[in-house]
Amino acid sequence: MKKYIWSFACIIVATTAIAKPSKIIHLDFANKNPEISVYEWICKQAKSNLYRKKENVALHMGFQDMHEWEAFKEDFTIDANIKKPDIINHNRYKKRVISTKLKRSIYNFLEYPPVQNCLQIIDIINEYNTASNIKKIIVETECFGTIEFRAARIIDEHNLDSYLDCNCGEIALKNNRYIIFLDPIKIYHWELSNNMIEALIGHEIGHILHDDKFNEYLILDFYNQKTGTYNIINSPLFVNYKKACEVAADIVGTFGNPKWIHEWINYCKLIDTDTPEDSNSSHPTGKQRAKYLQEIYKNIAHAP
Numbered sequence: 001m002k003k004y005i006w007s008f009a010c011i012i013v014a015t016t017a018i019a020k021p022s023k024i025i026h027l028d029f030a031n032k033n034p035e036i037s038v039y040e041w042i043c044k045q046a047k048s049n050l051y052r053k054k055e056n057v058a059l060h061m062g063f064q065d066m067h068e069w070e071a072f073k074e075d076f077t078i079d080a081n082i083k084k085p086d087i088i089n090h091n092r093y094k095k096r097v098i099s100t101k102l103k104r105s106i107y108n109f110l111e112y113p114p115v116q117n118c119l120q121i122i123d124i125i126n127e128y129n130t131a132s133n134i135k136k137i138i139v140e141t142e143c144f145g146t147i148e149f150r151a152a153r154i155i156d157e158h159n160l161d162s163y164l165d166c167n168c169g170e171i172a173l174k175n176n177r178y179i180i181f182l183d184p185i186k187i188y189h190w191e192l193s194n195n196m197i198e199a200l201i202g203h204e205i206g207h208i209l210h211d212d213k214f215n216e217y218l219i220l221d222f223y224n225q226k227t228g229t230y231n232i233i234n235s236p237l238f239v240n241y242k243k244a245c246e247v248a249a250d251i252v253g254t255f256g257n258p259k260w261i262h263e264w265i266n267y268c269k270l271i272d273t274d275t276p277e278d279s280n281s282s283h284p285t286g287k288q289r290a291k292y293l294q295e296i297y298k299n300i301a302h303a304p
Contacts, residue, residue, distance in 0.1 A: 024243065024247055024284045024288050024289075024292065025045070025046065025049050025244075025247050025292055026045075027042055027045055027292060027295060027296065028045065029041075029295075029299050037256065037303070038256070038296075038299050038300045038303045039254070039255070039256030039300065042251050042296055042299075043251060043252050046247060046248040046250075046251040046252060047210070047248060047252070049244050049247065049248070050210060050241075050244045050245060050247070050248040051066075052244075053237075053240050053241040053243075053244035054066075054069075054215065054241055054244075055069075056237050056240070056241070057219060057237050057238055057241050060235075060237055061219070061222065061223065072218075072222075073214075073215075073218060076218050076221075076222075078173075078214075078217050078221060093150075093152040093153070093154060093170075093172070093181050094152055094153035094155060095135070095150065095151070095152050096151040096152055096153060096184055096185075097129065097131075097133035097134060097135055097151060098133075098134040098135065098136070098137060098149070098150070098151045098184075099151065099184055101184075101187075101194070101197075102151055102182055102184060102187070102197070103126075103134060103137070104194065105194050105197035105198050105201065106137055106149050106201065107124075108194065108198055109198040109201045109202065109205075110124060110139065112198075112255060112257065114255040114256060114257075115202075115205070115255055118143070118209070118255070119139070119141040119142075119143055119144060119147075119205075120141055120142030120143045121139060121140070121141055121142075122140040122141060122142055123139075123140040124137065124138070124139050124140075125137070125138040125139075125140070126138075135150070136148050136149060136150045137149040144178070144208055144209070145176070145177065145178075146177050146178075147177075147178050147179075147180065147205075147208065148177060148178070148179045148180065149179075149180050149182065149201075150179055150180070150181050150182070151181075151182055151183070151184050152181045152182070152183060153183055153185060154167055154168075154169075154170055154181055154183045154186070165186070166186070166190060166267075166270045166271050167183070167186070168182065168183050168186045168187050168190065168192060168200055169181060169182050169183065169200045169201070169203070169204050170204070171204045171207050171208065171212075171213055172213070173213040173214055173217065178208045178213070180201065180204045180205075180208075182197070182200070182201070190270060192267070193263060195259045195260060195262075195263040196263040196264070196266065196267055198260055198263075199253075199254070199257075199260040199261070199263045199264040199267060200264075200267065202253035202254055202255055202257075202260055202264075203249050203250060203253040203264065204249070204253070205253055206248060206249030206250065206251070206252040206253030207245065207249045207253075209252055209253075210245065210248055210249070210252070212245045212249070216242075216245075219232065219238065220232070220233070239281070239282060242282035242283075243281075243282065243283065243284050246282070246283050246284060246289075247284060247289075247292070250264065250289055250292075250293060251292075251296065254296070256300060258297065258300055258301050261293060261296055261297045261300060262297055264293055265290050265293045265294055265297060268286045268287075268289040268290040268293065269286060269290055270286070271283075271285070271286030271289070
């Protein structure tokens with residue numbers, strides 16, 4: 001594997017640079033290419049925004065360009081140390097069985113033609129426990145390998161206030177397989193409709209389409225190997241990249257479905273909007289997300 005050399009100055013810049021306040025994303029509908037759909041147009045802009053933010057991180061990590069980043073990524077394997085509890089805690093997921101409501105939403109999502117075309121689904125398998133309850137739904141895809149759906153309590157053991165927060169779904173990456181965790185108790189508590197659950201699944205699939213979790217592990221592991229810390233997670237460059245991941249997942253994960261966009265707007269309104277826009281939160285505020293989603297909904301719902 002090619003050796004990558006960092007300068008100490010480069011590391012300092014990456015962890016201490018002050019990011020200038022900027023708009024989360026600018027969606028230029030006025031100059032939309034008439035040859036493509038509104039959904040294709042916004043996906044293109046979301047991916048371009050994500051690429052720029054990822055490139056900023058890569059350059060400050062010492063890569064010459066994104067070609068070098070991709071070459072490194074091809075040979076990258078996840079270091080076992082990256083799974084230490086204070087960074088990525090797989091123990092936070094308390095397994096549950098998949099309810100009939102969850103199963104219906106998962107299947108409705110997977111049966112949506114644009115989703116099938118995107119994932120190129122080969123097979124869907126229900127895996128049962130000894131009590132004949134579904135413990136996971138395994139989806140074999142042509143483009144993204146195996147994706148698992150599981151029901152679980154998503155609990156941050158270091159923050160008990162998260163017990164009934166709005167975080168009803170998450171993705172994890174284990175043994176090179178993406179897992180989507182859906183929390184049935186939070187879904188019930190927040191009274192999520194079927195369409196809202198499907199929109200939630202779409203958002204998590206959006207992360208998979210961009211390989212967000214793998215890229216995050218790559219950044220953390222590579223940085224830890226060079227510095228012995230994970231301090232890059234506090235870097236404005238990394239925070240801005242993480243926000244771009246969320247924006248892209250929001251946009252791409254709608255698959256252009258107006259019902260899902262509308263319900264995802266409502267979901268974002270459940271999210272605490274008190275977080276300052278210039279904070280180190282890895283997510284845009286609910287207010288910011290609802291704003292660009294409403295703009296998207298207006299353009300897609302009224303598209304010819």
